Amino acid sequence: MSDVIKKATRDGYGRALVELGREHEDIVVLDADLAASTKTGMFKKEFPDRHFDCGIAEGNMVAAAAGMAAMGLVPFASSFAMFAAGRAYEQVRNSVGYPRLNVKIGATHGGISVGEDGASHQCCEDFALMRSIPGMVILNPADEVEARKAVKAAYAYDGPVYLRFGRLAVPVIHGEDYDFAIGKGEQLTEGNDVAILATGLMVNEALMAAQTLRAEGIAARVINLCTIKPLDGEIVLKAARECGRIITCEEHSVIGGLGEAVCSLLSETCPTPVRRIGVSDVFGYSGPAWDLLKAFGLSAEHIVETAKSF
Numbered sequence: 001m002s003d004v005i006k007k008a009t010r011d012g013y014g015r016a017l018v019e020l021g022r023e024h025e026d027i028v029v030l031d032a033d034l035a036a037s038t039k040t041g042m043f044k045k046e047f048p049d050r051h052f053d054c055g056i057a058e059g060n061m062v063a064a065a066a067g068m069a070a071m072g073l074v075p076f077a078s079s080f081a082m083f084a085a086g087r088a089y090e091q092v093r094n095s096v097g098y099p100r101l102n103v104k105i106g107a108t109h110g111g112i113s114v115g116e117d118g119a120s121h122q123c124c125e126d127f128a129l130m131r132s133i134p135g136m137v138i139l140n141p142a143d144e145v146e147a148r149k150a151v152k153a154a155y156a157y158d159g160p161v162y163l164r165f166g167r168l169a170v171p172v173i174h175g176e177d178y179d180f181a182i183g184k185g186e187q188l189t190e191g192n193d194v195a196i197l198a199t200g201l202m203v204n205e206a207l208m209a210a211q212t213l214r215a216e217g218i219a220a221r222v223i224n225l226c227t228i229k230p231l232d233g234e235i236v237l238k239a240a241r242e243c244g245r246i247i248t249c250e251e252h253s254v255i256g257g258l259g260e261a262v263c264s265l266l267s268e269t270c271p272t273p274v275r276r277i278g279v280s281d282v283f284g285y286s287g288p289a290w291d292l293l294k295a296f297g298l299s300a301e302h303i304v305e306t307a308k309s310f
Helices: 009-023 041-046 058-070 081-087 089-097 112-117 126-131 144-156 202-215 233-243 258-269 289-295 300-309
Strands: 006-008 027-031 051-053 074-080 104-108 137-139 161-164 169-171 194-198 220-224 227-229 246-253 274-279
Touching: 006 009, 009 027, 009 041, 009 104, 009 144, 027 041, 027 058, 041 051, 058 074, 058 081, 058 089, 074 081, 081 089, 081 104, 081 126, 081 161, 104 144, 112 289, 126 137, 126 161, 126 227, 126 246, 126 258, 137 144, 144 161, 194 202, 194 233, 194 300, 202 220, 202 246, 202 300, 220 233, 227 258, 233 246, 233 258, 246 258, 246 300, 258 274, 274 300
Parallel strands: 027 051, 027 074, 074 104, 104 161, 137 161, 194 220, 194 246, 246 274
Antiparallel strands: 006 169, 137 227
């Protein structure tokens, strides 16, 4: 595994902003005193006149971004997921979602893998919050390549977009020729025994689980769902009909995230047994990121156990 390239999706965010900045003069970037961590510092270095540090005032940052969007600019407002989705929720709802302004929210450090920062920073509720806002698109890329392509797709999309990026370096599973599109899922492996629908860093865990399952005679179909909303109903329904069993995997609470979105779709159109892998109805705690992921059942090993018990 020494030849596996690992990069954090937040690095892809920073790189994509710079690439977009070179091509489009209407893009501006706002940050809440976290430019080094969110990687918007890359954009600030090259375009200092188009980068705005709003300080530790996330609500004001989102409100300012809304004003910029109303003036025809394309703002990317950036902070940790806990603050971008949590602290600034009212402004995201009322100042961005309600008037459907063209604001992009770049939320880094999502999920349990924030690690040592602990429960106060481990946002496992952001999908649920953002899914509740009408018209909000939610993207959660699996690797650095998909992150860059998702950022560029978000820029091209006219309307509010919530992008979630991770702190951890994770394996790069896509090539540069990957054709990303908002609202489209991606089938990564063949199999009709069980379908594993994963998002974010859980996609790589699902791929490792599928490899183990195949060695034991269970053919698992792995599907990458970068777009949490709008959900790719076509690929989900096809998996349900052809596999008969669904496992959802997300670094998010089992309440309000990908699992519930899939269950809502299937319950109304194609009732199918579903097992949800995610953070149970609990808060996180401080610890090494990979240890925490295993402790909370967000690992390939747990996916394998769930599939076999199915």
